[in-house]
Amino acid sequence: SQTIHQWPATLVQPVGSPLSLECTVEGTSNPNLYWYRQAAGRGLQLLFYSVGIGQISSEVPQNLSASRPQDRQFILSSKKLLLSDSGFYLCAWSVLGSVETQYFGPGTRLLVL
Amino acid sequence: AQKITQTQPGMFVQEKEAVTLDCTYDTSDPSYGLFWYKQPSSGEMIFLIYQGSYDQQNATEGRYSLNFQKARKSANLVISASQLGDSAMYFCAMREEGASRGSTLGRLYFGRGTQLTVWP
Numbered sequence: 001s002q003t004i005h006q007w008p009a010t011l012v013q014p015v016g017s018p019l020s021l022e023c024t025v026e027g028t029s030n031p032n033l034y035w036y037r038q039a040a041g042r043g044l045q046l047l048f049y050s051v052g053i054g055q056i057s058s059e060v061p062q063n064l065s066a067s068r069p070q071d072r073q074f075i076l077s078s079k080k081l082l083l084s085d086s087g088f089y090l091c092a093w094s095v096l097g098s099v100e101t102q103y104f105g106p107g108t109r110l111l112v113l
Numbered sequence: 114a115q116k117i118t119q120t121q122p123g124m125f126v127q128e129k130e131a132v133t134l135d136c137t138y139d140t141s142d143p144s145y146g147l148f149w150y151k152q153p154s155s156g157e158m159i160f161l162i163y164q165g166s167y168d169q170q171n172a173t174e175g176r177y178s179l180n181f182q183k184a185r186k187s188a189n190l191v192i193s194a195s196q197l198g199d200s201a202m203y204f205c206a207m208r209e210e211g212a213s214r215g216s217t218l219g220r221l222y223f224g225r226g227t228q229l230t231v232w233p
Binding site for chain 2: 032034041042043044046049059088090092100101102103104105106107109
């Protein structure tokens, strides 16, 4: 069966520091991968989308970037965090098909101080 | 314009009763999919149910059913026989699957959610 992992689970970082969040998927090949951010009390905002290694589409450029160095690995990064980057970051995967449901990881809670 | 609207910020239901969570959507794409997710306090988003725009019957998954009214552009989630463990945030989402697919990257549009509380 497929599983999706995210780490770290919780992160507290100072403003201006770098960021690296990792997401890995097991049990499937060539998944579509997504990074979402959820601000407190709000729905999910799509940040990045990837259909394959090295292929990244961005919805919200800002100061965040994403990379996909391996088929089942998706990394969210920032060179300098802002206060507004605080939130709950969720990684999701899907495979092409008639329904193409997106399945989510456990998430990373990021607090920028 | 909002793609997904959930007008109930909070709902309360007694254990074993049924509850309906409202969702309306906005799209000009004739082909789309509608999803409901549950988010407990732990934060993980759990997929519950899917309805395709061309599906003739309302989707059902165990105690979950989707009341799909295409003309009204509504996709309400019905939870029957509520349990204490159903207390969570519930999100409605939509993906456009037709001509809009290329420009939207097949992304999911989420509503702001409804906080459901089940009391004994």
